[in-house]
Amino acid sequence: MTPSILIPAGLILAGSILLLYVIPVNLWITAIFSGIKVNLLELVMMRLRRVPPGLIVNSMILATKAGIKDVTLQLLETHYLAKGNLLSVIKALIVADKANLEMSFKQAAAIDLAGRNVLDAIHISVNPYMIIVPAITGVSRDGIQLIAETRVTVRTNIKQLVGGAGEETIKARVGQGIIARIGAAITYMEVLERPEDISKLVLAKGLDSGTAFEILSIDISDISIGKNIGAKLQIDQAMADLNxxxxxxxxxxxxxxxxxxxxxxxxxxxxxxxxxxxxxxxxxxxxxxxxxxxxxxxxxxxx
Incomplete structure (x- = not known):
């Protein structure tokens, strides 16, 4: 073959490859057979807007096969352009649907764009998560120091994920409730005999209000006796009086x-x-x- 023939053939081949890239015919055929209503012009416009048509169409196929109703190509493309994690949102919607949890695409997209991992949040909602609260120290009214170790079982509050407080707030509120209960006890023996009273009191205060979690249970795993703060204070007072x-x-x-x-x-x-x-x-x-x-x-x- 002469060079004069090779050059036009190469141009035609390159043009064909470029045309197939710009007009994803294979992706369009796949979408049609998957029950997705989309035309070639929409796919070309996605390419021009620097949106990967493959990601959008495959996400739409995944949502359609899973029975997610409120998802459209426009919503998927908008979420991608907003720098959202599209696959994470679709997977979260599928998990929520299978677990009979109410979640719309707009909710999932808002949670994702807020910086939270929406898929992990759904997993925690389905499988409750245990928060380990650091050892909390309180002093009963008879001056005995008590050290309590607590485990808080929570699940995600989907409605409060956007704008709701996080895990550290739960720890702080639980610690505050434990200190208040120990401080109200007349004697330290009262707390040691009925540690479940701490859990009941803390749960009754609604400490999960305004947070991204719903508290299921608060369990006191261990209570140990610390220093006799009352005696130490009396000794210090006596020394001060003596001085x-x-x-x-x-x-x-x-x-x-x-x-x-x-x-x-x-x-x-x-x-x-x-x-x-x-x-x-x-x-x-x-x-x-x-x-x-x-x-x-x-x-x-x-x-």
Whole structure:
């Protein structure tokens, strides 16, 4: 074959391959035999919008065969363009339908676009999930510290998945309820004898309100006794009172010493005044003698 013939043949082959890529005839035939109403123009437009027709059609076939009613090609294409996980949404709808859970495509798409794994959420709704709450420490009214380990069994609340609080909120609320119950107990023996009271009280508070989960049960797996906080506080208070008494006694002792020193200073001052007065006597006698007052007084006394 001459080069002049090979070049047009290659162009025709390349054009045919490109045409088959742009117009997915095989995919269209597969859709028709699967009961999907779609025309070639729709598939070509998907290709032009950079949407993989294979993913859209195969997802539609999967949903149709599973009996999902509210799914259309337009919804699938829109969800893909919104950067959603299309296969995860379709599989979640199939699982929800088989488990008799009410979920529409719009709900599943919203959950997926919200950043949650919708398929995992459906699995947790079908198979309840256990949340392990870290050890919670509370103190009963008699001052005994109790450490409780808790297991919370939950399942997904599909209606609250979008905007609902997560697992950490459940842990925090359960921990708060446990601390409140232990703190209300008159004695620690009351909690050890009836740990189920903690579960009943916590469940009665509706701690799953506004969360993405529904609490099925709260189980206290273990309660251990910690420190005697009441006794420790009493000891600390006694030590504080003792230190205060010592400080007051030291203050009084310092005041007594200061008063004693003040009295000693006054005594010394009086002695100094006396000595000063005694030093003035000879001068006074000498003055009186020179003035003759001393002899006149003596003569009067003699008479």
């Amino acid at each position: 205060i008494a010592k400080a007051k006694a030291e203050e009084r002792r310092a005041q007594a010493i200061a008063l004693e020193q003040e009295m000693l200073a006054l005594v010394q001052e009086a002695k100094a005044n006396l000595i000063e007065a005694e030093t003035l006597i000879p001068a006074a006698l000498s003055y009186s003698f020179r003035a003759g007052n001393l002899m006149q007084g003596y003569m009067k006394n003699a008479e």
